[in-house]
Amino acid sequence: MAKKWDVFPSTTLRVGPDFRLDAFDAAATPGFSGDEKDASKIMAKHANALSDLQERLFADGRAGGTTSVLLVLQGMDTSGKGGIVRHVVGMVDPQGVQHRAFGKPTKEELAHHYLWRIRNALPVAGKIGVFDRSHYEDVLIVRVHNLVPGSPWAERYAEINAFEAEVAAAGTRIIKCAMLISPDEQKRRLGERLERPDKYWKFNPGDIDERAYWNEYQAVYQDMFDATSTDVAPWYAVPADNKWFARLVVGSLLFETLTKLNLGWPAADFDVEEQKRRLEDLRL
Ligand code: AMP
Ligand code: MG
Numbered sequence: 001m002a003k004k005w006d007v008f009p010s011t012t013l014r015v016g017p018d019f020r021l022d023a024f025d026a027a028a029t030p031g032f033s034g035d036e037k038d039a040s041k042i043m044a045k046h047a048n049a050l051s052d053l054q055e056r057l058f059a060d061g062r063a064g065g066t067t068s069v070l071l072v073l074q075g076m077d078t079s080g081k082g083g084i085v086r087h088v089v090g091m092v093d094p095q096g097v098q099h100r101a102f103g104k105p106t107k108e109e110l111a112h113h114y115l116w117r118i119r120n121a122l123p124v125a126g127k128i129g130v131f132d133r134s135h136y137e138d139v140l141i142v143r144v145h146n147l148v149p150g151s152p153w154a155e156r157y158a159e160i161n162a163f164e165a166e167v168a169a170a171g172t173r174i175i176k177c178a179m180l181i182s183p184d185e186q187k188r189r190l191g192e193r194l195e196r197p198d199k200y201w202k203f204n205p206g207d208i209d210e211r212a213y214w215n216e217y218q219a220v221y222q223d224m225f226d227a228t229s230t231d232v233a234p235w236y237a238v239p240a241d242n243k244w245f246a247r248l249v250v251g252s253l254l255f256e257t258l259t260k261l262n263l264g265w266p267a268a269d270f271d272v273e274e275q276k277r278r279l280e281d282l283r284l
Pocket of ligand 2 (some may be wrong): 078207
């Protein structure tokens with residue numbers, strides 16, 4: 001028998017008030033005593049289930065339901081956000097997914113409030129929205145590099161919490177995953193991008209500049225966790241040094257969230273018997 005979760009990641013990895021990033025082990029596999037092979041068996045099961053669950057969500061949206069799901073992925077360069085999108089989100093019908101990556105804001109985006117581009121990208125009813133980076137950049141890179149005047153951080157945390165509460169109240173289940181890697185693992189992954197011609201395209205010399213701010217990032221991530229892990233939009237601290245484990249975690253969180261929606265299939269808004277008769281009676 002393949003090993004299963006001993007304790008679900010929704011319990012073990014949820015960021016609570018005592019969470020300490022400096023004591024976090026990015027190579028651990030909390031709640032899971034299996035190995036990569038066990039994980040891939042679970043993922044195969046999740047793939048089938050997720051596909052069915054996503055279709056129920058989509059059908060519910062078509063039938064006038066207001067429910068959607070939003071998966072927020074944050075993490076340092078090379079933390080594996082793209083791999084989550086390919087390997088986890090890729091398990092469901094692309095028609096049901098609304099994916100958006102947030103890079104350096106455009107001129108137009110900069111002319112608006114920082115939540116403007118986020119609001120515009122929120123998943124519509126029936127969809128699974130995926131944010132590769134998010135509004136959290138506005139309290140992370142923006143804070144590390146002082147890209148706005150003053151120190152609006154406390155104000156921004158409150159604003160973000162209110163925004164997420166509003167989004168949740170409108171029917172969106174929010175799952176926030178912080179993909180946490182160790183500095184050694186980041187060095188290894190950046191090095192790999194420089195060793196392999198098939199990975200050069202992923203390398204950005206600026207990633208080394210950002211790496212120099214590792215400690216500053218640790219501090220602003222800690223503050224972000226302390227201020228923005230709420231009941232309606234909790235953070236999950238995902239140990240991401242092992243890609244297979246990080247993918248298992250996010251796949252399982254998505255599976256659990258969709259299962260808890262308890263969605264049936266929409267009832268027919270027509271008379272089934274009558275339509276059967278019509279189909280039978282129609283002679284071509
Ligand atoms: P990548 O995800 O590798 O394509 O890189 C996108 C870059 O855009 C990262 O360095 C982000 O930190 C940066 N970025 C994302 N959002 C913002 C923002 N609001 N302000 C400044 N930089 C940002
Ligand atoms: Mg990058």
